[in-house]
Amino acid sequence: MSITPLMPVYPRCDVRPVEGDNCHLITEDGTRYLDFAAGIAVNLLGHSHPGLIGAIQDQAARLMHVSNLYGSPQGEALAQRLVDKTFADTVFFTNSGAEAVETAIKVARAYHQHVGNDEKFELITFKNAFHGRTMATISASNQEKMHKGFNPLLPGFKYVDFDDLEGVKAAIGPNTAGFLVEPVQGEGGIRVASKEFMQGLRKLADEHDLMLVLDEVQCGVARTGTLYAYEQFGIIPDVMATAKGIGGGFPMGACLATEKAARGMVFGTHGSTYGGNPLAMAAGMAVMDAVANDEFLAEVRAKGERLRSRLEQFIGNYPDLFESVRGMGFMLGIKMKAEPRPFMQHLRDHHQLLTVAAGDSTLRLLPPLVIEDAEMDEFIEKLSAGAADYEVPAES
Numbered sequence: 001m002s003i004t005p006l007m008p009v010y011p012r013c014d015v016r017p018v019e020g021d022n023c024h025l026i027t028e029d030g031t032r033y034l035d036f037a038a039g040i041a042v043n044l045l046g047h048s049h050p051g052l053i054g055a056i057q058d059q060a061a062r063l064m065h066v067s068n069l070y071g072s073p074q075g076e077a078l079a080q081r082l083v084d085k086t087f088a089d090t091v092f093f094t095n096s097g098a099e100a101v102e103t104a105i106k107v108a109r110a111y112h113q114h115v116g117n118d119e120k121f122e123l124i125t126f127k128n129a130f131h132g133r134t135m136a137t138i139s140a141s142n143q144e145k146m147h148k149g150f151n152p153l154l155p156g157f158k159y160v161d162f163d164d165l166e167g168v169k170a171a172i173g174p175n176t177a178g179f180l181v182e183p184v185q186g187e188g189g190i191r192v193a194s195k196e197f198m199q200g201l202r203k204l205a206d207e208h209d210l211m212l213v214l215d216e217v218q219c220g221v222a223r224t225g226t227l228y229a230y231e232q233f234g235i236i237p238d239v240m241a242t243a244k245g246i247g248g249g250f251p252m253g254a255c256l257a258t259e260k261a262a263r264g265m266v267f268g269t270h271g272s273t274y275g276g277n278p279l280a281m282a283a284g285m286a287v288m289d290a291v292a293n294d295e296f297l298a299e300v301r302a303k304g305e306r307l308r309s310r311l312e313q314f315i316g317n318y319p320d321l322f323e324s325v326r327g328m329g330f331m332l333g334i335k336m337k338a339e340p341r342p343f344m345q346h347l348r349d350h351h352q353l354l355t356v357a358a359g360d361s362t363l364r365l366l367p368p369l370v371i372e373d374a375e376m377d378e379f380i381e382k383l384s385a386g387a388a389d390y391e392v393p394a395e396s
């Protein structure tokens with residue numbers, strides 16, 4: 001037998017972490033890595049946050065799981081917190097980002113079908129989007145590398161260029177139910193939508209009675225310097241998926257909606273065994289306690305600005321390697337003139353710095369939001385050393 005016990009769907013590298021220490025990871029062999037990947041935008045409180053650890057430990061000892069057939073004081077409290085802090089009137093808890101997006105797709109379809117508009121089932125989505133790995137969420141993306149081997153896809157998605165409002169207008173038809181969009185494309189390469197585009201989608205949704213569905217699984221939960229990124233575009237969505245950072249490392253997600261948008265989500269239409277269980281709710285509440293306040297968010301914006309201006313200065317030293325810095329808050333990307341993956345590997349293997357490669361030749365920088373100046377200094381040192389001794393591979 002040659003297949004590995006872990007199904008071999010990930011090209012795993014040799015870094016084998018066994019312990020976390022705030023913004024660092026320590027591997028089996030004792031090597032320390034500076035973590036600018038943060039579990040891909042998950043560990044926003046780092047790896048040693050006492051509030052998060054304590055909340056999970058206490059809740060684990062009291063009550064980990066009960067069925068959603070019972071009342072949920074823990075779920076009500078976190079849902080109320082999210083309702084208070086966002087556009088939403090109601091929340092469905094999931095265990096992952098893909099499930100949160102799946103729920104959002106169902107909410108958008110049910111909005112129309114609940115009143116008999118059965119023909120309005122199609123969501124307009126955007127090229128190079130990433131919405132997860134379930135059948136519906138891969139169908140929502142045009143990326144063929146995610147489709148291969150899994151046909152047929154789920155019908156009901158139409159792909160348009162990101163940030164192309166004219167393209168959206170042309171794509172709207174009798175079957176259109178709404179739009180599904182990441183305000184900042186993460187995996188697609190830290191591409192920030194323009195304000196005009198996001199406001200244009202809102203306007204089109206209002207004019208045609210369509211659902212504006214945001215995928216803030218990566219850019220949400222304080223990552224961009226506001227609790228959710230949509231706040232910075234001057235719009236509110238009808239439906240939004242959130243996950244990744246919301247549990248700070250505990251697997252959970254949520255679909256948020258307005259009362260109007262959720263009109264089809266009545267008894268029996270949706271469910272999840274684990275979704276919103278007391279342990280997940282304790283983790284989510286600890287994260288909200290830490291990040292959903294003006295002081296924390298202002299810190300993220302200020303620190304993100306400092307890091308960004310240092311990066312902008314730095315890339316000027318290597319005009320052949322780097323093109324530009326983009327993103328918002330601590331969701332930053334360096335657009336490269338070379339392939340980002342070998343450079344990411346070089347930083348990892350020779351300078352103990354963890355980053356994430358993304359689409360559109362972009363290196364993603366997603367540090368824990370609790371990072372301090374000392375770690376930013378360490379980051380710039382490692383990045384500078386990595387750029388200085390990097391040789392672009394010949395065949396790339």
Ligand SMILES: *Cc1c(COP(=O)(O)O)cnc(C)c1O
Binds near residue numbers: 096097098132182218
């Ligand atoms: C990661 C991600 C998802 C999928 O989340 P999972 O927890 O891996 O299912 C969906 N949308 C976006 C924008 C993401 O970055």
